[in-house]
Amino acid sequence: MPRLKKSLPHVALLGYLVVVLFPFLFVLFSSVKKDNNAIALNPFGIPKTFEFSNYVEAWVNAKISTYFFNSLYISILSSVVSILLASMFAFAVTRMRQGQWNKILFSLVLIGMLIPNNALMLPIYTIVRKLHILNTHWALIIPYIANAIPFTIIILAAFMRSLPSEIEEAAVMDGLKAPGIFARIIVPLTVPAMVTVFIVNFLGNWNEFLLANYFLSNDELRTLPVGMVQFRDQYQMNYAQMSAGIVYSVVPVIVIYAILQEKIIEGVTAGSVKG
Amino acid sequence: MNKALRNPLVFILFVIPALVLFIMFFIYPIFSSIYYSFTSWNGVSDTVKYAGLDNFKKALGDERFWVSVKNNGWFILFSVCIQVPLIVFFSLLIANVKKLKGLYKTAVFMPSIMSTAVIGILWGFIYEPNIGLFNKVLGLVGIEPVYWLSDERFAMLSILITNAWQWTGFYIVMVLAAILSIPAELDEAAAIDGATGFQRATRITLPLIVPIISVVIMLSIAGAMKAADIVIVMTKGGPAGSTEVMATYMIKYAITNFKYGYGNTIAVLIFMFTLVVTALYQLLFARRNERIEY
Numbered sequence: 001m002p003r004l005k006k007s008l009p010h011v012a013l014l015g016y017l018v019v020v021l022f023p024f025l026f027v028l029f030s031s032v033k034k035d036n037n038a039i040a041l042n043p044f045g046i047p048k049t050f051e052f053s054n055y056v057e058a059w060v061n062a063k064i065s066t067y068f069f070n071s072l073y074i075s076i077l078s079s080v081v082s083i084l085l086a087s088m089f090a091f092a093v094t095r096m097r098q099g100q101w102n103k104i105l106f107s108l109v110l111i112g113m114l115i116p117n118n119a120l121m122l123p124i125y126t127i128v129r130k131l132h133i134l135n136t137h138w139a140l141i142i143p144y145i146a147n148a149i150p151f152t153i154i155i156l157a158a159f160m161r162s163l164p165s166e167i168e169e170a171a172v173m174d175g176l177k178a179p180g181i182f183a184r185i186i187v188p189l190t191v192p193a194m195v196t197v198f199i200v201n202f203l204g205n206w207n208e209f210l211l212a213n214y215f216l217s218n219d220e221l222r223t224l225p226v227g228m229v230q231f232r233d234q235y236q237m238n239y240a241q242m243s244a245g246i247v248y249s250v251v252p253v254i255v256i257y258a259i260l261q262e263k264i265i266e267g268v269t270a271g272s273v274k275g
Numbered sequence: 276m277n278k279a280l281r282n283p284l285v286f287i288l289f290v291i292p293a294l295v296l297f298i299m300f301f302i303y304p305i306f307s308s309i310y311y312s313f314t315s316w317n318g319v320s321d322t323v324k325y326a327g328l329d330n331f332k333k334a335l336g337d338e339r340f341w342v343s344v345k346n347n348g349w350f351i352l353f354s355v356c357i358q359v360p361l362i363v364f365f366s367l368l369i370a371n372v373k374k375l376k377g378l379y380k381t382a383v384f385m386p387s388i389m390s391t392a393v394i395g396i397l398w399g400f401i402y403e404p405n406i407g408l409f410n411k412v413l414g415l416v417g418i419e420p421v422y423w424l425s426d427e428r429f430a431m432l433s434i435l436i437t438n439a440w441q442w443t444g445f446y447i448v449m450v451l452a453a454i455l456s457i458p459a460e461l462d463e464a465a466a467i468d469g470a471t472g473f474q475r476a477t478r479i480t481l482p483l484i485v486p487i488i489s490v491v492i493m494l495s496i497a498g499a500m501k502a503a504d505i506v507i508v509m510t511k512g513g514p515a516g517s518t519e520v521m522a523t524y525m526i527k528y529a530i531t532n533f534k535y536g537y538g539n540t541i542a543v544l545i546f547m548f549t550l551v552v553t554a555l556y557q558l559l560f561a562r563r564n565e566r567i568e569y
Contacts, residue, residue, distance in 0.1 A: 123304035
């Protein structure tokens with residue numbers, strides 16, 4: 001009886017796991033099946049033959065490689081720049097002494113967290129068009145940088161606040177000025193928080209769909225999520241190939257997640273858990 | 276002594292770049308949206324015509340706009356009434372098992388790191404009428420194929436299920452973090468007093484995690500108000516506009532139909548609705564959200 005009671009939660013949780021994981025398995029299996037017919041006849045099971053040609057077709061036809069590298073460099077560049085700008089801002093408002101300004105500026109940025117940002121899409125579209133960068137990668141990079149700034153500042157500022165002030169006093173004694181204190185003392189100490197924020201921002205940019213869909217019209221420039229949707233619309237009838245496409249776009253994220261899951265979870269929950 | 280840190284010039288130089296971007300992409304757009312919501316502009320021509328409250332009147336009388344409002348409402352209802360209880364239930368379960376805790380926590384979170392676009396495609400395949408997983412399962416118990424995404428009766432529900440699949444784990448991890456930060460002594464003391472596992476969960480853990488549940492509800496409301504990409508990928512708002520949400524309706528008007536002024540009116544209404552819903556929630560439910568000390 002106690003054994004049964006102990007295993008009951010596991011039954012429920014394993015059921016939930018199946019719900020989470022089975023869709024992936026379904027797509028993975030479908031991706032190596034011959035055609036729609038093979039999928040229809042055996043939707044649940046392990047494929048009888050393995051058609052890896054679906055992967056070749058998807059990679060070549062759908063230009064997944066192009067989309068993949070577009071996404072990669074846009075996401076990395078945007079995340080790095082927003083961390084750089086946000087850390088300067090966070091350093092200024094948490095460690096420099098400008099009286100009320102520190103508080104005012106920080107609170108202003110906090111407001112950014114409350115704004116449902118895709119309602120701002122239309123004015124951003126206009127800004128991007130006026131800057132004449134519509135339909136270039138800058139149309140995504142600059143809004144992505146801006147978009148990540150409030151969250152990044154909040155996390156980095158919280159971290160920087162927790163550093164003891166003695167280190168700065170020592171640094172000043174050694175003759176460092178504010179930029180030196182920032183670059184040589186605060187930034188190196190803040191690296192752990194930066195890594196976490198980087199991953200969260202990177203994933204956000206990597207997955208972003210709306211701006212990427214509406215701000216770029218040139219196929220060569222598209223990012224992975226948009227490219228995948230286009231691919232689906234073109235090859236809707238070939239579910240085996242479509243599944244291979246899905247696998248391509250899911251695997252990198254799962255690999256990143258497998259390696260960094262602690263950091264990712266930490267970063268995503270950092271802003272919200274004040275239980 | 277601290278002159279180095281009082282240097283206003285450095286302060287300004289450090290603050291400016293982030294501040295400029297912030298103002299350009301957060302503050303200015305709000306005012307710009309409000310301004311254009313009172314115009315009938317197509318987004319390109321040189322002349323911007325002032326239209327007063329016309330757009331707002333039009334929106335309030337626009338039946339299809341109200342369908343989109345109602346659909347945002349479904350998002351909120353579904354997440355608050357169905358997802359939140361599941362989130363709490365599974366968080367409590369994971370917190371109390373000894374084995375496999377890490378596996379559950381990791382696996383459950385996985386869907387939330389994936390692109391909504393790709394998840395929309397993946398689930399579109401699962402809902403596929405002839406070879407998709409859902410109908411195959413239903414076929415096993417002898418139910419006729421259902422056209423999940425192209426039948427007006429089921430399209431919205433299908434999207435809600437996908438959305439829940441994607442985000443439930445995200446919130447579970449959040450609630451779980453709050454549960455695990457409760458000092459173990461509380462639970463142990465209750466156990467010594469003879470409380471059963473169920474009693475400890477409902478009488479001790481649950482009241483202590485009310486604040487985080489409140490955060491989860493707020494976040495799901497915010498998420499429900501901005502849902503758009505999943506709809507665009509799965510149904511494009513169809514069939515017959517039955518899955519349109521406010522954000523997709525806004526995009527459709529402003530970018531596809533060149534009614535930039537009206538699009539901004541909808542954007543402003545999204546703000547106002549979000550504000551009203553969160554304020555209502557705060558007033559009605561979150562009042563006793565005092566800080567909890569252990």
